[in-house]
Amino acid sequence: MIIGSRPLKFQVSVDHDQCMLCGRCVDNCSYNVFRMEDEKIKVNSRNCVACHRCLSQCPRDAIMITERPCDYRNHPLWTDRIRENIYKQAESGKILSGGMGNTGDYPIIFDRIVLDACQVTNPSIDPLREPMELRTYIGKKPKQLDITYGPGNDVQLNTKLGPNLKLETPIMIGHMSYGAISLNAQMAMAKAVSRIGSFMGTGEGGLHEGLYPYQNHMIVQIASGRFGVDVDYLNRGAAIEIKIGQGAKPGIGGHLPGEKVCADVSCTRMIPEGSDAISPAPHHDIYSIEDLKQLVLSLKEATEHKKPVFVKIAAVHNVAAIAAGIARSGADAVVIDGFKGGTGAAPAVFRDHVGIPIEAAVAAVDSKLRQQGIRNEVSIIASGGIRHSADVTKAICLGADAVYIGTAALVAIGCRVCGTCYRNLCAWGIATQQPNLVARLNTDEASVNVENLIHAWTLELAELMGAAGINSIESLRGNRDRLRGYMLDEQMLNVLDIKPVGA
Amino acid sequence: MCGIIGVIDKTREKMDGSAIREALAIMDERGNGEGAGYAVYGVYPDYADLYAIHVFYDNIAEPKEKVEGLLETWGMIEHDEEIPTHESGRIKKVHIPWRYFFRPNRKLMPQSDTPEDDIVTNLVMTVNTTINGALIFSSGKNIGVFKASGWPEEVADFYRVEDYEGYLWIAHNRYPTNTAGWWGGAHPFNLLNWSVVHNGEITSYGTNRRYIESFGYLCKMFTDTEVVAYLMDLLARKHKLSPEHAVRALAPPFWEEIERMEPSEQELNTAMRLTYGQAMMNGPFAIAVASHDSLVGFSDRIKLRPLVVGEHDQRLYISSEEAAIRTMDPAVKKISMPRAGQPIVGRVVA
Numbered sequence: 001m002i003i004g005s006r007p008l009k010f011q012v013s014v015d016h017d018q019c020m021l022c023g024r025c026v027d028n029c030s031y032n033v034f035r036m037e038d039e040k041i042k043v044n045s046r047n048c049v050a051c052h053r054c055l056s057q058c059p060r061d062a063i064m065i066t067e068r069p070c071d072y073r074n075h076p077l078w079t080d081r082i083r084e085n086i087y088k089q090a091e092s093g094k095i096l097s098g099g100m101g102n103t104g105d106y107p108i109i110f111d112r113i114v115l116d117a118c119q120v121t122n123p124s125i126d127p128l129r130e131p132m133e134l135r136t137y138i139g140k141k142p143k144q145l146d147i148t149y150g151p152g153n154d155v156q157l158n159t160k161l162g163p164n165l166k167l168e169t170p171i172m173i174g175h176m177s178y179g180a181i182s183l184n185a186q187m188a189m190a191k192a193v194s195r196i197g198s199f200m201g202t203g204e205g206g207l208h209e210g211l212y213p214y215q216n217h218m219i220v221q222i223a224s225g226r227f228g229v230d231v232d233y234l235n236r237g238a239a240i241e242i243k244i245g246q247g248a249k250p251g252i253g254g255h256l257p258g259e260k261v262c263a264d265v266s267c268t269r270m271i272p273e274g275s276d277a278i279s280p281a282p283h284h285d286i287y288s289i290e291d292l293k294q295l296v297l298s299l300k301e302a303t304e305h306k307k308p309v310f311v312k313i314a315a316v317h318n319v320a321a322i323a324a325g326i327a328r329s330g331a332d333a334v335v336i337d338g339f340k341g342g343t344g345a346a347p348a349v350f351r352d353h354v355g356i357p358i359e360a361a362v363a364a365v366d367s368k369l370r371q372q373g374i375r376n377e378v379s380i381i382a383s384g385g386i387r388h389s390a391d392v393t394k395a396i397c398l399g400a401d402a403v404y405i406g407t408a409a410l411v412a413i414g415c416r417v418c419g420t421c422y423r424n425l426c427a428w429g430i431a432t433q434q435p436n437l438v439a440r441l442n443t444d445e446a447s448v449n450v451e452n453l454i455h456a457w458t459l460e461l462a463e464l465m466g467a468a469g470i471n472s473i474e475s476l477r478g479n480r481d482r483l484r485g486y487m488l489d490e491q492m493l494n495v496l497d498i499k500p501v502g503a
Numbered sequence: 504m505c506g507i508i509g510v511i512d513k514t515r516e517k518m519d520g521s522a523i524r525e526a527l528a529i530m531d532e533r534g535n536g537e538g539a540g541y542a543v544y545g546v547y548p549d550y551a552d553l554y555a556i557h558v559f560y561d562n563i564a565e566p567k568e569k570v571e572g573l574l575e576t577w578g579m580i581e582h583d584e585e586i587p588t589h590e591s592g593r594i595k596k597v598h599i600p601w602r603y604f605f606r607p608n609r610k611l612m613p614q615s616d617t618p619e620d621d622i623v624t625n626l627v628m629t630v631n632t633t634i635n636g637a638l639i640f641s642s643g644k645n646i647g648v649f650k651a652s653g654w655p656e657e658v659a660d661f662y663r664v665e666d667y668e669g670y671l672w673i674a675h676n677r678y679p680t681n682t683a684g685w686w687g688g689a690h691p692f693n694l695l696n697w698s699v700v701h702n703g704e705i706t707s708y709g710t711n712r713r714y715i716e717s718f719g720y721l722c723k724m725f726t727d728t729e730v731v732a733y734l735m736d737l738l739a740r741k742h743k744l745s746p747e748h749a750v751r752a753l754a755p756p757f758w759e760e761i762e763r764m765e766p767s768e769q770e771l772n773t774a775m776r777l778t779y780g781q782a783m784m785n786g787p788f789a790i791a792v793a794s795h796d797s798l799v800g801f802s803d804r805i806k807l808r809p810l811v812v813g814e815h816d817q818r819l820y821i822s823s824e825e826a827a828i829r830t831m832d833p834a835v836k837k838i839s840m841p842r843a844g845q846p847i848v849g850r851v852v853a
Binding site: 118121122123125130131133135137141142143144145147149155157159161164370371373375376397468469470471472474475476477478479480481482 | 680703704706707708709710712713714716717718741742743744745748757758759767770771773774775776777778779780781783784785786787804805807
């Protein structure tokens with residue numbers, strides 16, 4: 001008890017004049033902040049994670065949450081967070097863990113890039129009145145077509161196309177496993193992408209049979225733990241993704257706390273109930289690029305070459321060269337996950353300090369593949385901190401074929417980014433396996449929210465393209481001329497290969 | 504704005520440059536007097552099997568020596584001379600136009616299927632990116648490009664285009680926004696057999712440029728039109744697509760149309776869009792592309808720039824304005840307006 005109590009992270013207050021003692025806050029808070037005592041709502045603020053479930057259910061707006069009501073002595077180096085982390089580790093002797101994305105105070109490059117629009121010399125295109133094509137194919141494309149011209153108008157196409165995923169919008173939902181999130185959360189997203197003509201990832205948690213009706217819109221993932229993998233799993237997916245790394249924790253494997261491994265998760269993952277699912281840091285059958293090639297080809301053999309195979313890596317310093325190696329491995333797409341990517345659970349030191357931002361990574365990968373003349377060998381999927389349609393547009397201009405969103409899709413179904421995903425207590429029924437909490441998430445209603453979000457972003461993307469005088473997404477992709485850097489330094493402009501504003 | 508016109512005689516009967524001069528001048532409303540040019544096919548019959556390389560020199564001291572050094576390294580200059588010009592009121596000889604009739608040494612590029620074309624392409628890229636004061640603006644066999652900054656009739660008189668004859672002409676009347684007043688920025692743009700005139704602005708230029716550069720072409724003209732010449736060279740010469748298919752790659756049908764096609768057509772068009780998505784051109788444009796045996800005209804996929812076609816026996820005309828076609832050929836038999844993206848192809852039969 002040398003350190004004793006630390007200041008509250010959040011202070012919860014109840015306006016007792018407003019409160020009607022309905023008790024909804026007591027019922028809804030899974031962190032035991034509220035209790036009813038002597039005809040009054042009492043609070044234990046220390047338990048609060050600011051998930052806002054109580055606020056969302058309070059009929060009288062009687063609850064208020066304040067962040068860090070107690071000041072530490074201000075210090076630019078020894079910030080509140082630094083000091084609190086030291087207290088925690090001094091007491092526990094453990095690695096600090098956290099949920100959601102990078103909390104480091106890094107500049108966001110997307111916010112220093114601006115888009116273009118047409119004026120006078122060319123007309124902008126009105127998507128309400130003219131066709132606007134967002135259809136995107138993910139997979140290997142031939143470098144050139146081989147066409148034989150016979151007598152008359154006889155034309156014979158000799159090139160055969162490999163398997164490609166057809167997306168009606170370049171926005172997919174990334175891999176969040178059953179286990180990390182609830183079946184209802186997965187179900188909501190699966191319904192949404194099925195209706196919208198897009199895809200979502202299973203994560204490394206296997207494919208629950210409840211999702212079989214949506215399997216044609218699911219990308220099944222193989223990670224280093226091989227959880228839930230068998231040939232049936234591979235054949236059910238629309239595509240297969242080998243996960244090498246994740247932006248939130250490059251260089252280490254996945255972490256699913258045993259609390260979240262309920263009976264159903266245990267069956268789907270094919271692991272014992274209640275056991276921590278810690279996947280190994282590397283794939284123990286991939287110690288080099290030639291091993292990756294063998295796994296890619298094995299997966300293709302197992303699925304009769306009918307499914308595109310993706311390889312997902314965390315954006316690390318040498319990402320461009322690594323992606324070039326992947327492009328030569330037979331893979332059909334490379335997924336680049338930037339250091340702002342989300343997670344259910346990661347060591348905070350990795351989440352906040354390892355990897356590079358997606359903007360620089362996509363630019364570097366796209367340029368490298370072009371230099372080597374192998375850009376058509378793989379599609380590029382960008383992920384990690386895509387927050388709105390402008391981020392999507394900028395990522396595509398920098399060279400991405402499509403994006404994965406993760407956190408944004410969860411926010412669309414209630415997530416407040418409280419960062420407590422690893423505790424199995426998610427009051428929104430998203431990052432938990434507790435049946436009473438999961439039941440809070442109505443899959444049909446939630447699926448409409450996800451669909452609305454992707455639909456709205458797609459409309460905005462179409463408007464942005466039209467304003468730029470572009471009516472097909474192919475002409476936006478890699479079109480860095482339509483970007484300008486605002487207050488970015490020269491080196492960063494060079495990496496992104498874009499001009500500064502005014503140039 | 505900008506005005507374009509092209510004519511092909513399918514029987515290779517030659518026409519001198521006087522009619523196209525008139526036709527281009529009738530479209531002066533579309534230009535502003537800061538650029539015009541003409542490309543003519545079949546113009547150098549005496550040197551028909553040599554590459555006719557036209558160069559703008561800023562002076563004939565330093566850059567000329569360097570260019571000739573390069574040419575001699577990669578082959579043989581069989582003949583060279585200054586291109587005759589006639590200074591008039593507005594056009595001063597800002598650059599000295601020179602022409603070489605060049606035979607590349609094919610043994611120097613043993614790894615290539617088309618060594619001579621590749622040598623000349625490399626020379627064009629090298630000179631235009633590394634030699635200050637020299638710009639190669641025409642490099643095909645039996646082809647000549649004549650262009651400068653000025654009104655169409657002034658540029659025509661500067662070179663006396665009526666003195667040249669050919670079976671295929673394309674010409675351009677410019678209203679520049681990118682590189683005003685620069686001779687190199689005037690159209691037609693040429694590489695080997697390909698010459699391009701263009702009215703419009705390519706909003707996909709960044710994508711197209713980065714695509715074509717990954718095949719070793721270098722875009723250094725500070726304007727979007729040159730990518731069209733390079734894309735045609737890539738698609739039609741290197742990838743061996745027909746002119747119709749090359750154009751389809753540049754201005755493909757919408758997915759909605761593709762879905763209504765017969766299965767085999769659908770497969771071909773889908774393959775095309777997947778393979779050549781980065782070659783697709785967006786934005787408002789009308790373009791005419793000439794090669795030795797064809798003249799191809801096409802517009803963007805929603806036709807934001809005008810394109811008119813005229814036919815008269817063995818002659819096919821493509822232009823921004825019907826008036827220009829009628830000026831060139833008052834007896835023209837049929838005038839039509841192609842649909843957006845629809846390629847118009849005139850091919851020589853002999």
